[in-house]
Amino acid sequence: MLMTLFSLSLFLGITGGPPDSVTAQDIQKAYAATIQLQAIAVPGYDTLIALHVKAPPPAGLLAGFFRDHERWFGYLVRNGRSFQLPGLDLPQPPGFRTRGYADAASRLQQEFIRRLTTDAQFNALVLPAIAASLRQSGLRVSSAISPPSREAIPLDSAMKTAVRFFYPNILTPNGILTHVCTELNAVRELPSRNLPLEALAFSAIMSDVMRDSPYIEPDFGPARRLMNELDTKGAPDSVRLNRAQGVMWASMARSSRLRSLLQTEAKREQTILPFQLVGS
Numbered sequence: 001m002l003m004t005l006f007s008l009s010l011f012l013g014i015t016g017g018p019p020d021s022v023t024a025q026d027i028q029k030a031y032a033a034t035i036q037l038q039a040i041a042v043p044g045y046d047t048l049i050a051l052h053v054k055a056p057p058p059a060g061l062l063a064g065f066f067r068d069h070e071r072w073f074g075y076l077v078r079n080g081r082s083f084q085l086p087g088l089d090l091p092q093p094p095g096f097r098t099r100g101y102a103d104a105a106s107r108l109q110q111e112f113i114r115r116l117t118t119d120a121q122f123n124a125l126v127l128p129a130i131a132a133s134l135r136q137s138g139l140r141v142s143s144a145i146s147p148p149s150r151e152a153i154p155l156d157s158a159m160k161t162a163v164r165f166f167y168p169n170i171l172t173p174n175g176i177l178t179h180v181c182t183e184l185n186a187v188r189e190l191p192s193r194n195l196p197l198e199a200l201a202f203s204a205i206m207s208d209v210m211r212d213s214p215y216i217e218p219d220f221g222p223a224r225r226l227m228n229e230l231d232t233k234g235a236p237d238s239v240r241l242n243r244a245q246g247v248m249w250a251s252m253a254r255s256s257r258l259r260s261l262l263q264t265e266a267k268r269e270q271t272i273l274p275f276q277l278v279g280s
Helices: 002-012 023-034 063-079 101-117 122-138 157-164 195-209 219-231 238-251 256-268
Strands: 035-040 048-053 151-154 168-170 175-177 273-276
Touching: 023 101, 023 122, 035 101, 035 151, 035 256, 048 101, 048 273, 101 195, 122 168, 122 195, 151 157, 157 168, 157 195, 157 219, 157 256, 175 256, 195 219, 195 238, 195 256, 219 256
Parallel strands: 151 273
Antiparallel strands: 035 048, 168 175
8 A cells, every 4th residue: 555655646746845847948848849840842933931830739838828829929939039040031041942952941940949949039038928827827937037027018109010010012903902911011110129019919910800800890991991092003113002001000000999909919918928008
């Protein structure tokens, strides 16, 4: 009986005191496993490299964090790092147009993960956020990972970032098209960037526009129509797009529904954010 109890205690992990806390290395190993670089060979074109952030296993360390903050985290993987790699962000290196492109993509993924887990800028953004999420779930996390700070950001300032995700950039015979994208947007043009705020705005907007009946459509639809009504089709393409972007952003800056989306998303993600939105 004594042996049985001892064996059970070993299985439960209770003989050695409380379990070790989650470390930064544990978190980095877990988020690295969610990242995949895939080479896509398109006949007649250069091989494309696609960056995917995939869901961890249901029992994985980051399962809960990923479920609640997938778009926020994915935006930072793509935009919150301080480095760029050939083949992904920069022109492709030798090897991607040959039959060995799959091996080249595998090596690129290894290098991407190595750089990401040692990137000070990226880890300063995501480690406190993930740690806060894990602590909220009841896990012990190393005290070496500080909680997120709490900078106050006026909602009006957040709106000036959010509107730039509505990006008119495609000219068609039937008018100018607008899209929301993690890569192609005008946020990059801001003189001063707040990456966690950008990630929040992207998550709020994308989660809504992907719905069957977007909450923001009563404001977004009229903005698109006004943009096209004011379009001068005889002007140079660059002029047409610059004007369209100005109309779109000015219209969406007055959107009460966009303000509401930002506030709702900030409240939902408040545990992980290094800021709080103030104002109404």
